[in-house]
Amino acid sequence: MSDMRELYQEIILDHNKKPRNCYVMDCATRSADGHNPLCGDIVKVYLRIENGIIEEISFQGHGCAICTASTSLMTESVKGKTVTEAKEIFEGFHDMLTGVAAEQGVELGKLQVFEGVREYPVRVKCATLAWHTLNAAMDGDDIEKVTTE
Amino acid sequence: MSNPHAVAEVVDAFDVERVRADFPALHQEVNGKPLVYLDNAATTQKPRAVIDAVRGFYERDCSNVHRGVHLLSQRATVGFETARTTVKKFIGAADSRSIVFTRGTTEGINLVASSFVRPRLGEGDEVLISAMEHHSNIVPWQLLCEERGAHLRVIPIDDDGDIILAEYERLLNERTKIVGIVHVSNALGTVNPVREMIATAHAHGVPVLVDGAQAVPHLAVDVQELDCDFYVFSGHKVYGPTGIGALYGKREHLLEMVPYQGGGDMILSVSFEGTTFNEPPHRFEAGTPNIEGAIGLASAINYVNRIGRDAIAAHERRLLVDATAAVLEIPGIRLIGSARERASALSFVMDGIHPHDIGTILDSEGVAVRAGHHCAQPVMKRFGVSATVRASFALYNTDSEIAALAAGLVKVREVFG
DSSP, rough: HHHHHHSSHHHHHHHHHOOTTOOOTTTSSEEEEEEEEETTTTEEEEEETHHHHHHHEEEEOOOHHHHHHHHHHHHHHHHHOOHHHHHHHHHHHHHHHOOOOOOOSOOOGGGGGGGGGOOOGGGGGHHHHHHHOOOOOOOSOOOOOOOOO | OOOOHHHHHHHOOOOHHHHHHGGGGGGGTTEEEEEEEBBBTTTOOOOOHHHHHHHIIIIIEEEEESSOSSSSHHHHHHHHHHHHHHHHHTOOOGGGGGGESSSSHHHHHHHIIIIIEEEEETTTTTEEEEOOOOOOGGGGHHHHHHTTTTTEEEEOBOSSSBBBBBHHHHHOOEEEEEEEEBOTTTTTBBBHHHHHHHHHHHHTTTTTTEEEETTTTSSOHHHHHHHOSSEEESSSGGGOTTTOEEEEEEEEEEEHHOOOOOSSSSSSEEEETEEEOOOTGGGOSSSSSSHHHHHHHHHHHHHHHHHHHHHHHHHHHHHHHHHHHHHSTTTTTTSSOOOOSSEEEEEEEEEEOOOHHHHHHHHHTTEOOOEEEEOHHHHHHHHTTTOOEEEEETTOHHHHHHHHHHHHHHHHHHHHH
16 A cells, blocks of 8 residues: 555645646647557647747546546646756656666656655656657647638 | 256356465465456466476376386376366367467468368458457468468457458458357457358358457367357466467368478478378368466366366356446546457546556456457557456456455556545
8 A cells, every 4th residue: 555655645646636837729830649559549649839948738548547647746836947948857857757767867857756656667658758758749840720711 | 058957066166265265376466465366368377286287297207108118108198188188078070180289379371271260361362350359369360361462351349349250251251261259259258159150151151260368267268169160278277387388170170281390299200202191180280289377277177176167167257247336436537348249358448547557556456357458459549449357357356455446446547546
């Protein structure tokens, strides 16, 4: 029971119940779809990037508590950051989950609550799905605006 | 099925603790708790007899089959072919030559799709399956239909998880070339009225393949009584090794079917001008077969027969009834699948808590269940969920394990508040 509390920390349960930035973004400049075929988790990440800065980020989807909370906390942690900074945070987050000692400490802040996931290798993908999706969106092409002309 | 008195006697004689003693893997702790193995629909644990049979083959009889004149090859061949006879009796076939060893259910379906249905499936023809099939009884037909310009039709199921038989009959027509139907659903536990469905298909002149992967471990199956054209199952779900399964086919079908794969053992003679194929079943068993798998499967079947299939069915039926009641006592649980007749599997969801989280927390209590779509995504879609928790039972499960499952679910509620 105690180690379950370590995995499912209050902040994770809270973000699972009330995910932040969970909406469809009409003015997104980039978006990407993520899917974990193993468990059926689905997430779509929307970005509005201006001058290399993530001005706005949101998501839609469904998944387990780890996936939903990770996505929600991710949107909070990269909002206002540059694409390069966001990629650095992802790297630090990924290293934490896979047990790799980070070369230089990236400030993970609240994302630290996912450290317990490392003990559950099958759940690591739940925590990283949103991040891989974000990465794909950042690397992708700008959404072509459909016009009626 | 024998007389009811005999059934009552075997049921009385069923001693679950003695059965458990036969399964080495059950006696271990996981995460500091005694293992409660409730993922039997995925695969079953193996009794000592099966493990010994496989080891015995390698320690004494290891040789190739059907080709050596030396003693070890003769022993291996006898072991392999005796296993075929054991499978034949187990599913009530008339002739051992109707039993083809495969890698499992999936390969059996692919073999029938490729060697029986492909040559007779033309553009605009139809393959009919149900809405509760496992991916293994969907994808091979999809691939084939795409290749031949044919259509895959789906028999709908109702909210309880029962086939809508009126719709089934309506969907059968002169373009239907095969019906593929699951005997017992892995995701819902539904036992389908396959005998009736086969009779209906035959009245329309349509052959039927039955996916028996989840049926053979729990029900007495008699392919002649069912009158199915093909019946497929996997060894590992009935206490045998992985990588071995069997396909039953009516002899007249097998005789006219083209080979599935080319290679050794499936030929009578080969020259560069052409090849004469071997008779069934060898025509469909190219290459060195899974000899230890077949021997292990036969040992598993002998084990099941010793315990008695009626006794096993009665024990599992009681477990399913008790588990259903225990799980429903926990607030916020909804069963997925409440068909008229069910076997072994209990599928459910819990309000606001994803099945994966439930699976992880149950695992921390030593309880192994399956959480996910169970390789049956169309079934999940039909019930408006992306995944379920599935507890599935076997002959060695106990009342106290059901209590552990229920207690684990209470913990899930506590963690999630």
